[in-house]
Amino acid sequence: MVADTAPHTAPQAASRGSEPANPPAALQVRAWLARRSEAVAIPLAAVAAGFLLFSLFLLALGKSPLGFLDIVWRGGFGSPFALQNSLQRAAPLLFAALCVALPARLGLVVIGGEGAIVLGGVAAAAASQPLAGAPPLLAIPLMALAAAAAGAVWIGAVGALRAYRGVNETIASLLMSYIAIALSNHLIEGLLRDPQSLNKPSTRPIGEAFAVGPMPGMDVHWGLGIGILACLAAYLLTERTTIGFAARIAGGNVRAARIQGLPVGRLVTTFTALGGACAALAGFFEVAAVHSNANASLVAGFGYTGILVAFLARQNPLAILPVAFLLGGIEASSGLIQRRMQLPDATVLVLEGILFLAVLLSETLYGRFRVFSPHLWAGKRAAAGVPATVQA
């Protein structure tokens, strides 16, 4: 299980309890900064270490790591085109990562977002049919709602199986994902199939009126904007509400949460359902903003890249934003890497895999560096008053 914010909150509580007189505001700010910088510095160091390892791989192939970075920069970040390319790729990853990060608050590892994405896309396409002729401002949210409901039921069922029947949610979500894709294929090739779609079975088109357009001034669809809002909302939910607090308690220690009278079963079902709803929105945007119908191209692997994003972001909904952008950029540059460096597409997968391992390994480093200790910066008296073991 990946550690959540527990290591940060513990010293916080400890330092509050151990400060007989409030230290000056400047010292408090320094302490706060020290605590926060740990959460930034360690992942950054892990990414840098991961890239150093990857450089060895490149050198072994006789390619230049700096040339590689240059191409990643130009392909993913260095021009308006590259930036929009990265943002476009980041959009579905935001939703897919939330499907992992929200249940992770309860200590659950849900890896079946791919199925919810596909099912959400099919639900949105199906909902568009009876809505034909309705005003788009009404119909488009209803399509999104249909998608979210499908995803919520699907992943929520995984949560319910976990909470009430003790079924392992990781395995269950993966298997449910396979079922979702098979079910979607069945619907696309059967009940919902547009008879006009001969060699590429698809649902009937949603119609131009219901198409979701690009965001103003950009060549990126609204999935990005809504995805950012979803991440912000998820952050507020987990960090700033009682429900989020209860979820974190249950994630930290289920038995303690039960003894406290927290409705663990309902919390688990709610958070997995919310995650599923988020993933399904990615499917909604793929249909409404990209494909204009549901077809097999919905199975694009966003759900799996989303797992990577969520873990790199350490399950923090706010951190998902930069991480998804970074991975979107790396994927955007993958084409240039193939074309300019004559490296296979798998190169980017190798890089992503190494970064993933580096960040996972770095989990063991939290609380080990005195430089990040708030007590060091909050003034000597406070530091002396706290035994080192409190941080462990």
Add this chain to the structure above:
Amino acid sequence: MADLPLSRRHLLGGAAVLGLSALPLVRARAAGNLTVGFIYVGPKDDYGYNQAHAKGAAALKALPGIQVVEEENVRETTDVQKTMESMINLDSAGLIFPTSFGYFDPHVLIEAKKNPKVQFRHCGGLWTESNPKNAGSYFGYIAQGQYLNGIVAAHASRSKKLGFVAAKPIPQVLNNVNGFLLGARSVDPAITLQVIFTGEWSLAVKEAEATNALIDGGADVITCHVDSPKVVVETAARRGAFACGYHADQSALAKDKYLTGAEWNWASIYKGFVADMQAGRAPPNFLRGGLADGFVKMSPYGPAVSEAARRNADAVKAEMMKGGFAIIRGPLKDNKGNEIAPAGRTYAENAIELEKTNYLVEGVKGSA
């Protein structure tokens, strides 16, 4: 978007610590030359659909004045739009081949509208008059190859049961299944064919399971229509069954168990398109052809193919080379007993009805 200057100064912060020299970057295209972009949905060495296209691309690399840029594993999402734009903006590609079926609608259509000066040719025969004029499609009658596969398979089979691993029950796949059985039945009308649909274009585990199930059911010659026939051909050979190839030449994977195969020959189409571009013409918008046009070819016969089988297949191939060869010939029923073609009715390879095939012919076990 203008070309980016190839400055190496835009390094990511912190990267300079590595202190390693940058690789000299190759600048694509000089004035007057043509850059051709190829986009594949899977790996370009998949022994299948993508490799067949990559072989066509490789044939262009040798031509003077031609620069080839390639990208593999590009998803059928906005990813492929961005790849096309990147090839146009950064590599100045003038002709683009997005080769996967799912790239056409909406991705190729969107980019063709956005970039009226660039020519897009898509593999699959989906282009119609209402689509942008700088787009187009090309495809081949590869069911002819499966018919020849069937003839060779019939001579090799002892159990008189053949097997077919198919991706999806769509017209192009069904035509191949029907072609394979009808070719075999032209040799021995008692032969039957079991087909298993995996539901996905690329799903190695299910393809292996399907191959094993077919062989367990008594089939002794297996062929397929999936993106990469590698797993099917290897599994069949390992189980001691014969294999007929598809898309590309898989003889290296099955050695003496490989009979022959129906292969794409995209190089001839690509060379023609490039010649058009260099002569200042737009390549044709809609192009289809079969064995006679050089769009499809057969793998060389394997050592297990008997002399009689070679003579039989070569004779039919010679007929096909004349054009107008009909695989679907009445009287013919589908495997549910419905009549497909009355006596005397034939559908030649270019018959438009074959684009809508939704049946499996009599003798095929399985349902579309």
